[in-house]
Amino acid sequence: MKHPEQSIRAEDNAASYDGSTPLARELADLVRRRQTLSAATLPLPARTRIFTISNQKGGVGKTTTVVNLSAALAKSGARVLVIDLDPQGNASTALSVEHREGTPSVYDVIVNDAEMEDIVQKSPEFEGLYVLPATIDLAGAEIELVSMVAREQRLARSLSTFLEQVHEGIDYVLIDCPPSLGLLTINAFVAATEVLIPIQCEYYALEGLSQLLKNIQMIEKHLNPQLKVSTILLTMFDSRTNLAHQVADDVRAHFPKEVLEAVIPRSVRISEAPSYGQSVVSYDTNSSGSLSYMEAAAEIARRGVPR
Ligand code: ATP
Ligand code: MG
Numbered sequence: 086m087k088h089p090e091q092s093i094r095a096e097d098n099a100a101s102y103d104g105s106t107p108l109a110r111e112l113a114d115l116v117r118r119r120q121t122l123s124a125a126t127l128p129l130p131a132r133t134r135i136f137t138i139s140n141q142k143g144g145v146g147k148t149t150t151v152v153n154l155s156a157a158l159a160k161s162g163a164r165v166l167v168i169d170l171d172p173q174g175n176a177s178t179a180l181s182v183e184h185r186e187g188t189p190s191v192y193d194v195i196v197n198d199a200e201m202e203d204i205v206q207k208s209p210e211f212e213g214l215y216v217l218p219a220t221i222d223l224a225g226a227e228i229e230l231v232s233m234v235a236r237e238q239r240l241a242r243s244l245s246t247f248l249e250q251v252h253e254g255i256d257y258v259l260i261d262c263p264p265s266l267g268l269l270t271i272n273a274f275v276a277a278t279e280v281l282i283p284i285q286c287e288y289y290a291l292e293g294l295s296q297l298l299k300n301i302q303m304i305e306k307h308l309n310p311q312l313k314v315s316t317i318l319l320t321m322f323d324s325r326t327n328l329a330h331q332v333a334d335d336v337r338a339h340f341p342k343e344v345l346e347a348v349i350p351r352s353v354r355i356s357e358a359p360s361y362g363q364s365v366v367s368y369d370t371n372s373s374g375s376l377s378y379m380e381a382a383a384e385i386a387r388r389g390v391p392r
Contacts, residue, residue: 156364
């Protein structure tokens with residue numbers, strides 16, 4: 086019997102599973118979800134939507150969400166720019182773009198006033214997916230920015246120039262932030278119109294969240310009145326544990342409008358995809374992790390910009 090996370094062949098269909106065992110039911114469910122997704126076309130936004138994916142807690146799935154959501158959106162036909170604003174450069178690795186030390190990167194854009202247009206790379210994975218890579222050079226930017234003019238607005242300014250220059254237009258920009266609230270993250274908040282907060286379905290999930298929301302409010306008040314927490318995504322959900330269900334219920338009770346229906350499961354496929362320089366959306370398209378990110382992308386596209 087196949088593991089439910091393994092690919093389901095195209096000729097398989099829901100009718101082949103009688104639903105008599107939990108595994109068969111799970112497989113039938115995957116097939117049904119895939120059919121629903123493939124039947125739908127997603128609306129494109131009228132104006133570029135700029136998301137910063139942020140949570141000062143480390144390892145909650147920020148980068149994984151940036152990589153897979155951008156891949157899912159690009160797969161659905163949107164034009165997507167990923168800005169890797171984390172000196173770790175994990176999003177650049179997962180999206181398979183050059184980011185060795187010295188490669189022209191987001192550091193040159195923020196610190197040296199380089200044109201974004203000259204530095205953005207095309208991801209080999211999907212048509213319409215572009216990446217502004219991060220290299221280790223970015224590690225020094227946090228300190229270099231301190232004494233610079235308009236230090237909080239540098240990313241916002243170069244991004245808006247870039248968006249005016251691209252003839253075909255960009256539908257979504259996703260910014261991957263480091264797990265801290267320093268000047269790089271502030272630059273991301275100032276450049277964005279929406280914040281997407283990934284929340285790991287584990288103990289302590291809500292701890293630190295009120296601090297994050299307070300910081301976002303401060304940015305909104307003083308630096309970027311357009312900024313709004315539009316989206317919360319539950320990640321690393323392990324449906325077998327009561328704790329995961331409790332955390333999910335808790336977060337939904339606090340943020341009924343923002344939390345997406347789609348939930349990202351804890352999945353080996355998701356965690357191993359980056360080592361192949363791929364998103365899970367192309368690494369194992371029909372796995373539950375990939376389907377979940379495509380469902381999240383569909384929901385974001387259909388909901389549109391919050392009022
Ligand atoms: P950092 O704060 O260091 O930037 P992050 O918030 O960007 O971390 P990720 O790097 O996306 O978090 O994820 C942390 C680890 O958890 C990675 O090893 C990643 O592969 C793994 N991971 C993320 N999401 C999942 C998932 N749904 N299932 C299994 N593993 C996951
Ligand atoms: Mg990260």
